[in-house]
Amino acid sequence: MGEEGRKTPLYDEHVALGARMVDFAGWQMPVQYAGIIEEHTAVRDAVGIFDVSHMGEFRVFGFEAKDALQRIFTNDLDRIDDLGTALYTVMCDEDGGIIDDLIVYHTGDLEYLIVVNAANREVDWDWITAHLPETVEAVDESDRTALIAVQGPEALAVIGELAGGGWEPPARFAIGEATLGSTPVLVARTGYTGEDGVEIVCHESHAVGIWRALLSFPQVAPCGLGARDTLRLEMGYPLYGSDMDRGTDPVTAGLGWVVPKAKTGYIGAGAIARVREAGRTRALVGVTVGEGVPRHGYPVLREGVEVGKVASGTFSPTLGHGIATAYVPVELSAPGTELEIGIRRKVVPAVVAKPPFVKTTSLSAVGS
Amino acid sequence: MYPKELKYDREHEWVRMDGDVATIGISDFAQDQLGEVVYVDLPSVGDVVSTGESFGEVESVKSVSELFSPVSGEIVEVNSELDDAPELVNNDSYGDGWMIKVKVDNLSEVDALMDADSYEAYLAEEA
Numbered sequence: 152m153g154e155e156g157r158k159t160p161l162y163d164e165h166v167a168l169g170a171r172m173v174d175f176a177g178w179q180m181p182v183q184y185a186g187i188i189e190e191h192t193a194v195r196d197a198v199g200i201f202d203v204s205h206m207g208e209f210r211v212f213g214f215e216a217k218d219a220l221q222r223i224f225t226n227d228l229d230r231i232d233d234l235g236t237a238l239y240t241v242m243c244d245e246d247g248g249i250i251d252d253l254i255v256y257h258t259g260d261l262e263y264l265i266v267v268n269a270a271n272r273e274v275d276w277d278w279i280t281a282h283l284p285e286t287v288e289a290v291d292e293s294d295r296t297a298l299i300a301v302q303g304p305e306a307l308a309v310i311g312e313l314a315g316g317g318w319e320p321p322a323r324f325a326i327g328e329a330t331l332g333s334t335p336v337l338v339a340r341t342g343y344t345g346e347d348g349v350e351i352v353c354h355e356s357h358a359v360g361i362w363r364a365l366l367s368f369p370q371v372a373p374c375g376l377g378a379r380d381t382l383r384l385e386m387g388y389p390l391y392g393s394d395m396d397r398g399t400d401p402v403t404a405g406l407g408w409v410v411p412k413a414k415t416g417y418i419g420a421g422a423i424a425r426v427r428e429a430g431r432t433r434a435l436v437g438v439t440v441g442e443g444v445p446r447h448g449y450p451v452l453r454e455g456v457e458v459g460k461v462a463s464g465t466f467s468p469t470l471g472h473g474i475a476t477a478y479v480p481v482e483l484s485a486p487g488t489e490l491e492i493g494i495r496r497k498v499v500p501a502v503v504a505k506p507p508f509v510k511t512t513s514l515s516a517v518g519s
Numbered sequence: 520m521y522p523k524e525l526k527y528d529r530e531h532e533w534v535r536m537d538g539d540v541a542t543i544g545i546s547d548f549a550q551d552q553l554g555e556v557v558y559v560d561l562p563s564v565g566d567v568v569s570t571g572e573s574f575g576e577v578e579s580v581k582s583v584s585e586l587f588s589p590v591s592g593e594i595v596e597v598n599s600e601l602d603d604a605p606e607l608v609n610n611d612s613y614g615d616g617w618m619i620k621v622k623v624d625n626l627s628e629v630d631a632l633m634d635a636d637s638y639e640a641y642l643a644e645e646a
Contacts, residue, residue: 187554188555495583
């Protein structure tokens with residue numbers, strides 16, 4: 152039996168919709184409703200909604216908030232000097248090991264909203280607060296905050312109807328206030344699917360009302376963690392715990408783009424600079440297969456010799472074949488390199504491919 | 520959804536007899552548990568299967584299940600339609616979603632399988 156997992160404010164809604172519930176990071180979450188492939192397709196073709204209220208939200212404010220966060224995050228907060236803009240970054244320890252990947256929103260003067268992975272909520276809170284000076288305050292808003300993602304080519308149209316006339320959607324990677332029906336929320340034009348869309352941040356007491364309002368549109372499909380994983384992997388978006396962990400540095404993980412070379416003075420900078428100078432020995436690459444579904448931990452081979460392991464793997468509903476990420480020696484990381492993946496009793500041919508695996512989405516039209 | 524003319528085993532395979540040839544597939548319960556099937560890995564005509572041993576795999580996005588043979592004998596036909604249309608396993612699990620046909624060595628093995636009522640009772644007990 153075991154301990155019951157934590158529940159988001161939308162738990163009863165998922166059960167009423169017939170969702171298959173699973174444990175994820177200690178939370179009882181919907182893995183699917185109608186089916187993973189059906190939900191995935193709904194997001195690529197129309198609009199799907201996801202309960203991601205299990206994630207953590209921290210608000211950090213004070214005169215030195217920006218400086219404090221500059222020391223904790225690898226990416227440069229100068230990029231979000233404009234109010235209402237957002238930044239994807241990682242947070243590393245002194246050895247350059249990734250503690251988590253997260254998004255920072257510049258929500259107010261001297262104020263930032265940080266959204267972190269559910270699995271790392273406690274670790275991230277302890278780490279961030281341990282590195283804040285006394286003049287900077289942090290509030291853990293996770294328990295009172297719900298987060299609903301609305302993703303797909305028709306997502307903005309649905310939000311526009313709920314927000315009413317006079318509301319302009321934020322620009323890509325920006326966040327702003329909105330009133331949905333009569334409920335004040337924040338709407339961030341961010342997401343984890345590769346489609347255009349938003350993430351709605353609201354008080355947990357309003358989550359059910361907003362979820363039901365979204366589902367009142369017949370084109371909106373409820374989508375679970377299964378589809379969330381196939382959608383993000385088609386885009387090559389990393390998943391902490393699968394593609395990287397505390398033992399991985401961001402350069403090796405292919406996240407050098409959120410670790411600007413010109414920035415110094417943050418935790419892990421020295422270790423990361425040393426990896427850059429020496430040159431990485433391994434790299435996280437994308438891989439496609441023609442048959443079978445690669446899964447986490449399956450061996451990756453080159454001419455019969457094991458050279459690495461699958462990090463993330465799944466079946467791509469859009470492409471109709473298996474896709475994966477894997478750490479391989481950097482000499483084997485060029486797109487087109489021929490490898491093999493051991494899928495249980497078989498060895499299947501595989502090819503290194505640069506993500507995104509799916510090149511055209513509603514977002515590639517907008518520009519991320 | 521458990522047709523009365525079929526027999527079932529504890530691994531959720533069904534058997535339809537025609538003379539001494541058994542057509543084998545997976546039950547509605549099994550396909551629902553798996554979710555949308557993306558690959559079915561089956562043996563070849565001429566291969567020999569043994570009762571209780573694995574004869575292949577059925578795979579969905581999130582899971583892989585082994586297929587266990589309810590009978591012993593030689594495989595006389597394999598459903599090649601499942602290569603291009605694995606979703607037949609979900610949509611027509613007792614019909615076009617069939618997987619293999621086996622010339623059964625010992626028909627008493629089939630008699631020992633569960634009938635539809637026993638299989639339903641077994642499922643109720645499993646849940």
